[in-house]
Amino acid sequence: MKAKVRAHANIALIKYWGKEDEVLAIPNNSSLSLTLDKFYTETEVEFSSEFTSDEFYLNGVKDDATLSKVSNFTDLFRKLKGINDRVIVRSVNYVPTAAGLASSASAFAALGKAINVSLDLNLSDEELSTYVRQGSGSATRSLYGGLVQWTKGNSHESSKAVRIDPANFDIGMVVVIVNSKEKKISSREGMKQTVLTSPFYPAWPSEAEKDLDLMKVAIKNQDLEAIGKIAENNALKMHATMMAANPAIIYMEEKSMQAIRLVHELRAEGITAYFTMDAGPNVKIICQLSQAEVIKAKLLKEFNEEEIIVTGVGPDASII
């Protein structure tokens, strides 16, 4: 009744923004992401009928603030198995927490998969993604390596993720950590406020679906230039819906704009570099992995070594 899993973070190239069903966590649009090698969570779970209560340790420290979230998530699986054993969860994040680097994605993917293994539930990754979704939507995509699609669906069973491409081509990401502090507004709150108040949000879901179709063609063609363009445009549209919310949600900071300016300069120099941003100030540059060091060298003129992380494509979540 014990298992340990490593799951990698992912960065959406077509963003998930807005829920159709808050309880089941069914999104308003399908999304698509790239799993990253350098960012991951390792989670060990142990169930026992002898434990008197659930416990959660994050990075070695008992985390009672997050415990109820972990317990509620685990309940989904306990119910499935028909047991009431308590669990001890030990999770280590190799991702700056809550800085728009999707730590909740790798966290819930690792936790879900570790529970699946430890309880011998034998859920397939697709089935597992429907449960993981209820921990964190983007976690569905962190069960797989490569390029992953989370299909919107319209029910618990149909809103699920699949890998659509192993990303066996020259693609990577340069992550610029502009600010690693906790976000002022969580994604959860940000998307709620946007859906409720942004006059531009109604046009978002169909835009995202159109972008997804274009993106799948670009991926099939391994056309990095097109992948980057579509992703950058999609990210800016998401941020535009937030900026138009009332009150406005602006995740871009001074240093975000600085990184964006450098991306424009890189493009002017003939380098394939496009940016994407999640619900946070950090800037992720989509590029050829083989050109990542050139991009990093450019960024180092204005950023510090520790603010720049080069990463390739990450693998499936797996037992370690």
Added chain:
Amino acid sequence: MKAKVRAHANIALIKYWGKEDEVLAIPNNSSLSLTLDKFYTETEVEFSSEFTSDEFYLNGVKDDATLSKVSNFTDLFRKLKGINDRVIVRSVNYVPTAAGLASSASAFAALGKAINVSLDLNLSDEELSTYVRQGSGSATRSLYGGLVQWTKGNSHESSKAVRIDPANFDIGMVVVIVNSKEKKISSREGMKQTVLTSPFYPAWPSEAEKDLDLMKVAIKNQDLEAIGKIAENNALKMHATMMAANPAIIYMEEKSMQAIRLVHELRAEGITAYFTMDAGPNVKIICQLSQAEVIKAKLLKEFNEEEIIVTGVGPDASII
């Protein structure tokens, strides 16, 4: 056949963004602005049957690049008067040119009014605004002091500006000049590209009209807090439509975000301060004029003296 006029710049609190009729310069939405004391253009025109060609001097320097624009604009009035006299125009801008500080607004307002006087056309300001509109849309609003509305209309005659309030209350602006260089994308091009490619643009005109209605109530109540909130939300919506254009139009720069952060800090300190931005990186802070020096002092912690201009409400365009 000679006259000299000073017209003041204006900053839109409800933005003009997108044309319904490119030739007549009829906008897709009505707009509303505050005329500024510290920024203006002085323009002297002289018509003579003895001049062999039009001439245009900007800030004392012959400007042949802009001459055809000036000539075409002057033709509207020559036609009205039934004359073909050539004109010499001498214009001095007390506005950093093309930095999103609406130098074309004060320029065409001053030019139009100077022509009106020198040719004895006796157009009322409302009538004059319909001609001035064809030089630069926002110039319609620079014919007046205080708070001015440019009503969209649907014909040459009906798309015109009127002063709706003298702004005889404690209102001012602190302008943060982030970048006084020429814009990369002119407003004209920016709005064209947005109308053509932004999926969020279709929702803009009705949003702007709604904001205008709210703003007029706030002005009637002399409720600066409401004026600021509505203006900031309206500006962010305009920038959101651009950000979603393809390719994206992003006027915000690093220092724009820095100024915006300071505005948020000022608000957290209990000071009424809201920002607006035009098609450029500069940030204009709407405030009580009596608090402008407090705001300036805060900005001076991160900006230089010459980057900050405090201004009150400007008067009508007038003969000098």
